[in-house]
Amino acid sequence: MIQARGITRTYQTHGAFTGAHAVPALRGVDFTLPDGGAVSFIGESGCGKTTLGKILTGLETFDGGELVVDGVELSGLSARARARYFRRIQMIHQDPYSALNPTRTVEATLGDPLRMRAKEIGGDPGKWRERAAELLTLVGLEPAAVLPKYPHQLSGGQRQRVVIARALTVDPEVLIADEAVSMIDVSMRLGILSLLRDLRTRLGISLVFITHDVATARYVGDGGELHVIYRGEVVERGLTDDVILTPVHPYTQCLLSAVPIMRGLEEPGPDRMAPIRALDERTATPGCLFEPRCPFATQECALTHPTLVPLGGDGAGVGSAAVDVGDLGDGAHVHACLHPAARRVVGVEIGAASA
Amino acid sequence: MSEVSVRALTIEYQTSAGWLPAVADAWLDLRPGEITGLVGESGSGKSTLALALLNAVPAPGRIAAGTVELAGVGDVTRLTGKQLRKVRGGALGYVFQASQNSLNPLKTIGRQLLDLGRSHEVADLRALIARAKDLADRMGLDGDRVLDSYQHQLSGGMRQRVGIVFALVLNAKVLILDEPTTALDMLSQASVLDIVRKVHDENQLSTLIITHDIGAVSEIADRLAVMYGGRIVEDGPLLDVLRRPSHPYTKALIGATARITGDVDAARALPGRPPDLTTVARVGCVFRDRCGFAVETCATVEPVLAASEDGRRRACHVEPSTVLSGASGTPAAVGEPA
Numbered sequence A: 001m002i003q004a005r006g007i008t009r010t011y012q013t014h015g016a017f018t019g020a021h022a023v024p025a026l027r028g029v030d031f032t033l034p035d036g037g038a039v040s041f042i043g044e045s046g047c048g049k050t051t052l053g054k055i056l057t058g059l060e061t062f063d064g065g066e067l068v069v070d071g072v073e074l075s076g077l078s079a080r081a082r083a084r085y086f087r088r089i090q091m092i093h094q095d096p097y098s099a100l101n102p103t104r105t106v107e108a109t110l111g112d113p114l115r116m117r118a119k120e121i122g123g124d125p126g127k128w129r130e131r132a133a134e135l136l137t138l139v140g141l142e143p144a145a146v147l148p149k150y151p152h153q154l155s156g157g158q159r160q161r162v163v164i165a166r167a168l169t170v171d172p173e174v175l176i177a178d179e180a181v182s183m184i185d186v187s188m189r190l191g192i193l194s195l196l197r198d199l200r201t202r203l204g205i206s207l208v209f210i211t212h213d214v215a216t217a218r219y220v221g222d223g224g225e226l227h228v229i230y231r232g233e234v235v236e237r238g239l240t241d242d243v244i245l246t247p248v249h250p251y252t253q254c255l256l257s258a259v260p261i262m263r264g265l266e267e268p269g270p271d272r273m274a275p276i277r278a279l280d281e282r283t284a285t286p287g288c289l290f291e292p293r294c295p296f297a298t299q300e301c302a303l304t305h306p307t308l309v310p311l312g313g314d315g316a317g318v319g320s321a322a323v324d325v326g327d328l329g330d331g332a333h334v335h336a337c338l339h340p341a342a343r344r345v346v347g348v349e350i351g352a353a354s355a
Numbered sequence B: 001m002s003e004v005s006v007r008a009l010t011i012e013y014q015t016s017a018g019w020l021p022a023v024a025d026a027w028l029d030l031r032p033g034e035i036t037g038l039v040g041e042s043g044s045g046k047s048t049l050a051l052a053l054l055n056a057v058p059a060p061g062r063i064a065a066g067t068v069e070l071a072g073v074g075d076v077t078r079l080t081g082k083q084l085r086k087v088r089g090g091a092l093g094y095v096f097q098a099s100q101n102s103l104n105p106l107k108t109i110g111r112q113l114l115d116l117g118r119s120h121e122v123a124d125l126r127a128l129i130a131r132a133k134d135l136a137d138r139m140g141l142d143g144d145r146v147l148d149s150y151q152h153q154l155s156g157g158m159r160q161r162v163g164i165v166f167a168l169v170l171n172a173k174v175l176i177l178d179e180p181t182t183a184l185d186m187l188s189q190a191s192v193l194d195i196v197r198k199v200h201d202e203n204q205l206s207t208l209i210i211t212h213d214i215g216a217v218s219e220i221a222d223r224l225a226v227m228y229g230g231r232i233v234e235d236g237p238l239l240d241v242l243r244r245p246s247h248p249y250t251k252a253l254i255g256a257t258a259r260i261t262g263d264v265d266a267a268r269a270l271p272g273r274p275p276d277l278t279t280v281a282r283v284g285c286v287f288r289d290r291c292g293f294a295v296e297t298c299a300t301v302e303p304v305l306a307a308s309e310d311g312r313r314r315a316c317h318v319e320p321s322t323v324l325s326g327a328s329g330t331p332a333a334v335g336e337p338a
Helices: A049-056 A079-087 A108-118 A123-138 A156-168 A188-204 A212-218 A239-244 A251-258 A299-305 B046-053 B081-087 B110-118 B123-139 B143-147 B157-168 B185-203 B214-218 B238-243 B247-256 B320-325
Strands: A001-013 A019-033 A036-044 A063-071 A089-093 A174-178 A204-213 A225-230 A233-239 B002-016 B018-030 B033-038 B062-070 B093-094 B174-178 B206-211 B221-227 B231-237
Touching: A001 A049, A001 B062, A019 A049, A019 A063, A019 A225, A019 A233, A036 A049, A036 A212, A049 A174, A049 A204, A049 A233, A079 A089, A079 A204, A089 A156, A108 A123, A108 A156, A123 A156, A156 A188, A174 A188, A188 A204, A188 A212, A188 B206, A188 B247, A204 A212, A212 A239, A225 A239, A225 A251, A233 A239, A233 A251, A251 B185, B002 B046, B018 B033, B018 B046, B018 B062, B018 B206, B018 B231, B018 B238, B033 B046, B046 B062, B046 B206, B046 B247, B062 B093, B093 B157, B110 B123, B110 B143, B110 B157, B110 B174, B123 B143, B123 B185, B157 B185, B185 B206, B206 B214, B214 B221, B221 B238, B231 B238, B231 B247, B247 B320
Parallel strands: A036 A204, A036 A225, A089 A174, A174 A204, B033 B206, B033 B221, B093 B174, B174 B206
Antiparallel strands: A001 A019, A001 A063, A225 A233, B002 B018, B002 B062, B221 B231
């Protein structure tokens, strides 16, 4: 079980002439990942979703908030003690082409962590070959055919499976998949996604799924929560299907509108929309972060910064700021918009496509 | 009348096992005002086919047979030297795969544009700049700012648009885009697709989009051509092909696409892995190992790409109705999953 409360991360940059300025990558992200559960984060490039993944694996520090793993607050621990917790959280990287060492065979790639793990848990290090074969079978590869190969001899999908097998060598409890399928052929993506779903059900491994492609988030498993991140801030959250089918935040609606329509099989939603301008970080946004790009922005949006509130409640859900959304329990549909409205932006499947 | 006619095009690569075909006997037409989507997995030969339209197949590849007729120019595969350089970028605009990375990091976009103009012996460079600005403005870019920028100052979506400006600034009538949206996030992808459709319509181009993402191309294309193992296995009007796929591979590709509607559990990844030059079947159908409909003939006779009613073509031994309605069985010999 991982709980994150108000995680913030601000990068200090300075140009040669422009002086120092702060770039907020995360502005207070909360989430709870139950054992065996799934949490997805979606957002466009530069929204901070990768930074979040790195923080969760200990590859990046955070400067505000707390990260609690199994009831232990990690920032209070020594580096050595922390490492024990981060060992249980493994990352699957975006690019299987650069995540594997090209000069090592699959056998060597899996062998080292397996021997290390065996020593750690007092197992028999000599048995690593059997364990490697077992893991490769688990991820859907033929051990005898794959073990002696170098990464370049494998297809993209096979490489990503090897990357997943390598993550499994240390018996993790959580996998962080950061754009794990975006570099892979569309035809192979579902295979990887169903493998991740399978690992959840069979091994009880929980999953943090980070992506820009909303459609793929549907395939990682049931009961998952979806968080929509915009410029380091969660703007809408709820069960994956709730958010995808009934989005209320204009940014979520823009993201969903951007999903290509399979013409002939689907019809575009009638309210399909796009941001009115490109992201410009230099524009000051004292109010809603999305206000400059939002097609529905009002005067109020430019001045007031909306916080997450539950959907419904008192009509539009505005003004119930006293409710702590953290207490709402899992799966509650919350949003940070002053003027939430349901819009039909998602494509509609055309019934009985066969003619 | 087609703008580009590809006839019986075969492209071979030299390997340790001899010359092997990356594209075999491809026939394809690009018509004015029509966007053609060329879809296939990695290694299906789609990029090689597109490079052949420029007669730019890199060594150790060669165009072994066939012609690429370009309206008003002739057979591109016969051109050499200066004539060929004029056609590339002149009549044929090409936006390269990962065009975000194909710009010169040491020169501003404007300087690179002037290089392009000089190498094509454009007399009026001012007019060229004006046209580039106009194109950039119509794509939602600030023309002046973009021309003064280095590539690192532009986002991925902006660089992709700059690639399109470069491809069209010399009044190309044919636009070829190789994986235009692959490295972009969803919002940039949607705006680039939107822009491609817009410049295509405004200039009455003949556009070819090469992609592995059947979902992205189905948003804007008019025709769809599906490639597998170096062969075009099916093509036709997009709506028709998506609604009634008649080749088992097309059907499987559509079924394997992650979508926002439809039943999550009904979607199936393609079994097996795409073939490469050395593993592609030499006799019989190239798709038979991964095909749920394969029959005995498939192992021995290669199906030809035959035209049928309503402007569609398919290369398959199995009846279209069987493919459309049939639940596919287990593929005959599926190797390791990929």
